[in-house]
Amino acid sequence: MTDRGTTRKGRTPASVVGVAETRAREAMSRIRGLHLYVLDLAFAIATTAVYIGFAQGASVRVVQDEPWLGWLVAAAVGLPLAVRRRWPLPVLVVVVAGQLAATFLHMILEPYLASAFATYLVGLAEPVRRSTAGLVLAMAGSATAILLNQGATESDATFAAVWFFLGAAWVAGRAVRNKRAKIAAESEHRARQAVLDERLRIARELHDVVAHSMSLIAVKAGVAHHVAEDRPDEASAALGVIETTTREALVEMRHILGVLRSGGELDTELAPVPGLAGLPGLAEHARMAGVTVRLDVEGQDQLPDGVEVSTFRIAQEALTNVVRHAAPAHCLVRVRIGDGAVRIEVTDDGPGLRQAPDRPVPGHGLIGMQERVAVYGGTFEAGERDSGGFAVTATLPYETGVAT
Known part of the structure; x- marks a missing residue:
């Protein structure tokens, strides 16, 4: 035997609707996040194409004799950016290694834009220790590349510019991460507070119903006890009041508990509003x-x-x-x-x-x-x-x- 309003699987209509709404929100969230991956893919393809162009103009003979090597380095620098949101730190490692190779082969002398994009995601997505390690890796890789190209005596300004560029990307990622964490914490706090407020409201309603009814029942029970032998009619009347009060209290409690079970908004059929x-x-x-x-x-x-x-x-x-x-x-x-x-x-x-x-x-x-x-x-x-x-x-x- 099942309660009215319950499905065969034991779920109430309200719970089924709740599950459907949750799944719909999850689907919309996935759709909204998809455009970020599309942008990453477009940027990865564009970066790879730029590096291929640099490879074709490289002055190193090995690149001129073996064009595939330039293509390989270009792919190592650009293509990993397409999945930087899924594997931020591994992508940064591959990109830094690719840019080191590109610099060593004199394919490009640029401000390490690809490394900065990867560093931003590391700052955004990774815990503080891993993201700090990623920043150190990016800076060490850029320093090595600068020394390979310019020599220590000519690289101070380049060091400052590139490190500032990478550091700014990392700081921006951490700032976005902290802001999102704060928003999530505030949202969770509001959700918890809403639950506490609802519990308080229900507790208040239950207290008002139970305390009022039980006080009257206690008084009438005492009257019935004292007059049961000498004045049975008065005792019977007191018991009648107890019965009526108990029924009314049970009805009100069912109304309140019905709202809890429904999981929805207040239904006037379940909970008529008391008033003047x-x-x-x-x-x-x-x-x-x-x-x-x-x-x-x-x-x-x-x-x-x-x-x-x-x-x-x-x-x-x-x-x-x-x-x-x-x-x-x-x-x-x-x-x-x-x-x-x-x-x-x-x-x-x-x-x-x-x-x-x-x-x-x-x-x-x-x-x-x-x-x-x-x-x-x-x-x-x-x-x-x-x-x-x-x-x-x-x-x-x-x-x-x-x-x-």
Whole structure:
């Protein structure tokens, strides 16, 4: 027997789509990288052709008598550049050796452009030790070639020019490598942060659902236990509240877990968004737990979905704390909407922190409310009232006329 929405191979449609999207991105990445290899091939062919031309004009008799030797040297210098992205350091070794041979045969006297291109890729693709070794190799090869052609007394300026050329190519490669590494690290950090934010959001939702429901269940279970023998009708009513609350909590938890299993975006059928319309239900639940609640909501502005959900959850958590720590008590829930902000006030006349040491000093509930407020740049206060009891006050700013 399989769950609805699951394929025969056990993959959900969302996971199949995810695999397809991943493969499509990989294919596009390969296509985008292909043009670089095409450019390398074109440059390799052009370099080889230039060196063949130099070979034909070489003044060394052995090259004149054996033209294939010049062609071979030209191929050794130019053609490896076509695969420099695949084997950067081996290509540099071959190119340097080819340029040494070309210089020895007096085929060319040039600023080692091919070596510079190979050195750039070594700086870009190789780890720092291997890339440094490649730079040393290129500079040593160029120094040897210069000495073979000009002699030590005439080569200072040439040394400086060629080494600067090779060093600049290597530094450019390292700079690009470091920039790419930084971008990759930032991207990974953003991905991890997104996962953490999503986990926090889910944990916050689960806490709000479970804490609110379990607090009411605990109160009603205690009532049922104490009146079971003397007042069975009242005990039965308390058990009925427990049953109803449990079912509602299970439905909400299934909604949240359904979003996790789907791997997709929020589905309104899986997770209906709680909002201001749910505040009377919160008040009724608190009344069932022995708290006398007065609900006062003012304002007609249409709130953005996120602000409305946060308003509901803050009121829910504040009422949960009243049920858990202050019941039986009187509680006022006041919501004011207008002037670009929602103000939520939940006050009770129960025992304060000094009379009830189990009152919530920053726990998960208060932290969760603070986090919700911080998302919108609002303000949050929670503490004892001068007249007794506890108060939670939160302000959530929003853009007027925007509902998302």
